[in-house]
Amino acid sequence: MHEFWSAAIIGVSLGAQYALLALGFTLIFGILGVINFAHGGFYALGGYVAYSAVSGLGLPYPLAVLAAVLVTAALGYVYELFVIERFVDDHLATMMLTLGLYLMISTGLLAVFGPQSPEFSFPVKGSYSIGALRIAKENLVVLAVCGCAIGAIYWLIYRTDLGRALRALADDRQVATTQGMRPRLLFPLAFGLATGLAGLTGALVTPILALSPSAGDPVLVTSFLTVILGGLGSIAGATIAALIVGFIEAYASVYLGGSAGALVLFIMVLVILLARPTGLFGRQIRGA
Amino acid sequence: MxxxxxxxxxxxxxxxxxxxxxxxxxxxxxxxxxxxxxxxCEVKLGALGPMSGPAAQWGLAMLGAAELAAAEANARNFTVAGRRCTVSVVSYDTRYTAEGAAAGINNLASQGVRFVIGPVGSPEVTGAKPVATRHNLLMFANSYAKNAIGPQWPLVFHLGPGPSEWAAPIVLMAQQQFGMRSVVVVAPNDQGGTDIASVDAEVYRSLGITATEEYYQRGTTNFAPIVTRILSSRPDAVDTASSPPGDSGLIVRQLRQAGFTGPIGHLGGPGTEEIIRVAGGIDVLKNFYWYEVVPTEDPQVRAIADEYKRLLGRDAPENTNMWLWVVGARMTLRAMETAGTTTDTRKVAEALRAMPVDDPNVGRGSWAGQRFFGINQELSLPFGAGLIVDGQNRGVRRIEVGQ
Incomplete structure (x- = not known):
């Protein structure tokens, strides 16, 4: 029976991480209409910034995480402002620009840090035992931070003027612009917010898993899968889909094995998309 | 006028x-x-393998070996058919994939490479072989695939034997030390995993240990679900087989976090230093046994690292696989001198087959492979069995082939 509860804990933990990544991904699509192929790159970059801050500058880990968020958010802001903004309505161009940015980030990390995983471990160690069930403390910390970050994003999007402005732009850019919203100011902010979320996830998760220049490869696939399942551009959809993906991955891998687990995940997503082609919470037509 | x-x-x-x-x-x-x-007369030696990702250590070890062999050749006036030649190394990152290796062979061939050191893993070798055969390239590859070499690929040589040749004495050593009666062998679900894990499992079974196989999707970063599944069968030991060092370190870390206290093996490509680093230290590893491609504590073998630093001015790659790759790279260059050609790969292959296996550092060995692959193009040299007990490194024991 303890496998069932272990899988539940793993599912929640994976779901929270995926939600954080998917929220950033879907924010960019929902507000700008851009599919950000560099999302995995910001995740890996966040991990390396935190690692450099801890091992190079001797900063405590929480400050290193903050540094990772600020650096990735700043890079995202600047890239949107000076590069993406010029081609924001050209889907092919933005796809190539974000893909190019991903290649630049991963190659840059490879050149600076080398291909091998650096020694970067989470500062909280040990685990709690409940009978045969073991829960790693580091997973609980990550879960708590992810929960707070998701809550903060919801508060920002649904309870602040900035969030209302961003949602207005996502809903109908023309009408929002005539009402005084300024895309040139808000788009870089939204992009920076999303890349900061990816950086936060990288800084939190890579010390638990592994840090390498290619750490962002699987992240892009999972984020893409999650937001498509939730409905591109839907914040609630991304959160719920992330939890679904996390649970399917955990239960299928525990009960069917690693190979079958991946297969079940994709089959389930396929079935859901056949029933609801726009995803769980997606809309037929984007207003932006 | x-x-x-x-x-x-x-x-x-x-x-x-x-x-x-x-x-x-x-x-x-x-x-x-x-x-x-x-x-x-410029010989371009191709170095084909993973130079990024979890298996990067293996590819970088191979690249380091090719660079060392090239530097040694250049230092001793490498001469072919009376002409002094310079040796340079051209590398390509396969990312440990079959398609990467196939593309790499095409890329190297387009740059005039005729001799390739690598690739490293089974998927890569499977992807590279047909393309290399089409280009008539000579390949000195490593892989524990069941079809790594064969009579249909006369220009493909094999660096070292698979687990059918070396796993038994290491399992015996671990059994004597830890007394395990059951093991779960875990590896990626492609040819680089299944061809090794299935043979490892057979070896465990042949020695009276109950063995089950568990496979994961290559590219997995969170092993928590797999670890939960492994532990549900309550094994005495877990063997990470041919999982790359980065993956193995992560599996070890998550196994220990989940409360597993039994011994952990790694009967695949070496990478103990990386495994220790990713797992979080030798105390986390605690009880560990592994395969080394050469007896790594032999001073003569270790001298390769000094030679690397002297000739190339930097530290040798960490992974001990380099020390075996050096043998293959040196022999390939020596075979060119013997055959008197830097372009005719068939002549060089003939010279290589006739060449005694006797490396100045690693020592004497022989050509093998006829029994398993149907072709005698596999290097057979003494290897090592490493052991960590209660967080103490007990060193690497030298084992002669057939012992």
Whole structure:
């Protein structure tokens, strides 16, 4: 029976991480209409910034995480402002620009840090035992931070003027612009917010898993899968889909094995998309 | 006033100049030809393997070996058919994939490479072999695939045998030390995992240990679900087989976090230093046994690292796989000297087959492979079995082939 509860804990933990990544991904699509192929790159970059801050500058880990968020958010802001903004309505161009940015980030990390995983471990160690069930403390910390970050994003999007402005732009850019919203100011902010979320996830998760220049490869696939399942551009959809993906991955891998687990995940997503082609919470037509 | 000459005088003068002119042309052609020959005699040694991702350690070890062999050859005036040649290394990152290796072979061939050191893993070797055969390239590959070499690929040589040849004495050593009666062998679900894990499992079973196999999708970063599944069968030991060092370190870390206290093995490509680093230290590893491709504590073998630093001015790659790759790279270059060609890969292959296996650092061995692969193109050399007990490294024991 303890496998069932272990899988539940793993599912929640994976779901929270995926939600954080998917929220950033879907924010960019929902507000700008851009599919950000560099999302995995910001995740890996966040991990390396935190690692450099801890091992190079001797900063405590929480400050290193903050540094990772600020650096990735700043890079995202600047890239949107000076590069993406010029081609924001050209889907092919933005796809190539974000893909190019991903290649630049991963190659840059490879050149600076080398291909091998650096020694970067989470500062909280040990685990709690409940009978045969073991829960790693580091997973609980990550879960708590992810929960707070998701809550903060919801508060920002649904309870602040900035969030209302961003949602207005996502809903109908023309009408929002005539009402005084300024895309040139808000788009870089939204992009920076999303890349900061990816950086936060990288800084939190890579010390638990592994840090390498290619750490962002699987992240892009999972984020893409999650937001498509939730409905591109839907914040609630991304959160719920992330939890679904996390649970399917955990239960299928525990009960069917690693190979079958991946297969079940994709089959389930396929079935859901056949029933609801726009995803769980997606809309037929984007207003932006 | 212009000097006037009769037709006869002009013909005589031309006749006198003709030998001089011919000699000049001949000298120019000879010098030009020599210069051309010197220019042409540049041997490009291909280094094909994973240089990024979890298996990067193995690829970088292979690249380091090719660079060392090239530097040694250049330092000793590498001469083929009376011509002094320079050796350079051209590398390509396969990212441990079949398609990456196939693309890499095409890329290397387009750059004039005729001899390839690598690739490292089974998926890569499977992807590279048909393309290399089409280009007539000689490949000195490593892989524990069941079809790594064969009579249909006469230009493919094999660096070292698979687990059917070396796993038994290591499992025996671990069994004596830890007394395990059941094991879960975990590896990626592609040829680089299944071809090794299935053989490892057979070896465990042949020694009376219950073995089950567990596979994961290559690219997995969170092993928590797999670890939960492994632990549900309550094994005495877990063997990470041919999982790359990065993956193995992560599996070890998550196994220990989940409360597993039994011994952990790694009967696949070496990478203990990386596994220790990713797992979080030797205390986390605690009880561990592993395969080393060469006896890594032999001072003569370790001298390769000193030679690397002396010739290349930097530390040798960490992964001990390099020390075996050096043997393959050195032999390939020596075979070119013996065959007297830097382009005819068939002649070089013939010379390689006839060459005794006797490396100045790693020692004497033999050509093997006839029984398993149907072709005698596999290097067989002494190997090592490493052991960590209660967080203490007990070192690497030398094991002779067939022991």
């Amino acid at each position: 212009p000097r006037r000459t009769t037709r006869g005088q002009a013909a005589a003068a031309a006749s006198a100049r003709r030998p001089l002119f011919a000699a000049t042309i001949a000298l120019a052609m000879a010098l030009g030809g020599q210069a051309g020959a010197q220019q042409a």
